[in-house]
Amino acid sequence: MRTSKPISNILEESERKDSELVHYSRKEKAKEEKGEEKINSLEKIISKMQKELEKKDKEFTRYSERVDQHEEKIDNIKKTISNMRDEQETKDNNLVGYQMKLVQVESQLSETKKKLEREKKIREILNSFYDELIQTCVEKALLKKEIEILEKESKELEHKQDKDDDRIKILSDVEQLKNLLNGKQSKEKLIRDKIDLVQIDTDEVSNEFYEIQNEKSRLLTNSFYT
Structure with a gap:
């Protein structure tokens, strides 16, 4: 024959489980909030990195344009040197x-x-x-x-x-x-x-x-x- 638990024990156990459930819920909620903070922080970092990448892209574009300009100048200088060499023999005399x-x-x-x-x-x-x-x-x-x-x-x-x-x-x-x-x-x-x-x-x-x-x-x- 099964012996039933006293009502007081049942109530105590129920309160304990309720307390554990509340604690677990709070813990889970804290985890969710912390996860959201991490996500927000990551989003900020990603946004900052994207801005940096855009800035680097602009700088690279400017550098590329400068390189093109310098290459054009170098070509012009080479042409000038070639012309000067042609004239140098006469000037040497x-x-x-x-x-x-x-x-x-x-x-x-x-x-x-x-x-x-x-x-x-x-x-x-x-x-x-x-x-x-x-x-x-x-x-x-x-x-x-x-x-x-x-x-x-x-x-x-x-x-x-x-x-x-x-x-x-x-x-x-x-x-x-x-x-x-x-x-x-x-x-x-x-x-x-x-x-x-x-x-x-x-x-x-x-x-x-x-x-x-x-x-x-x-x-x-x-x-x-x-």
């Missing part, structure tokens, strides 16, 4: 002539440079003489002015009593200044004589130098473009 002429001009230029260096040194000497001459002329002018002032003072004292000593002193100073003035005049003449001795026409040498320099530049330019 002209270049030899320019080079020979250039050697001659460089030789002339070297000689003229030496002359020019010498003229520069002479100019420096002349400049020092001119500086000294200017200084001497200024000192001369100052002495003349001082002599003029003292002679005027002496003349004013000429008819005044008790001023003979002062006048004699002034006249003595004037005499000394005149001696100094004579010395400055002698120095001025000496400087001018020196200038006359070393004075040469340096412009002619300078012009020769620049003419040869221009000829060299012209030859170099022609040989460069030949």
Whole structure:
């Protein structure tokens, strides 16, 4: 004879199963929600990858266009080089002539440079003489002015009593200044004589130098473009 379970036990077991069922349902629901999140995340990743692929496709298209452009440029350059090679033989003959002429001009230029260096040194000497001459002329002018002032003072004292000593002193100073003035005049003449001795026409040498320099530049330019 089967023994029936007490009602209380049946109720407890039923509640336990209900509780397990609720827990299982929640667990399954959580799994579903988590699965949806993963799907959404994957969809975002796929969308991002698609955008990246589109971007890469555009970049590749641009690069392909650039490659085509560069290839076209390379072809044009090859054609240009081919044409230049055809012309080079004629230009080589002209270049030899320019080079020979250039050697001659460089030789002339070297000689003229030496002359020019010498003229520069002479100019420096002349400049020092001119500086000294200017200084001497200024000192001369100052002495003349001082002599003029003292002679005027002496003349004013000429008819005044008790001023003979002062006048004699002034006249003595004037005499000394005149001696100094004579010395400055002698120095001025000496400087001018020196200038006359070393004075040469340096412009002619300078012009020769620049003419040869221009000829060299012209030859170099022609040989460069030949």
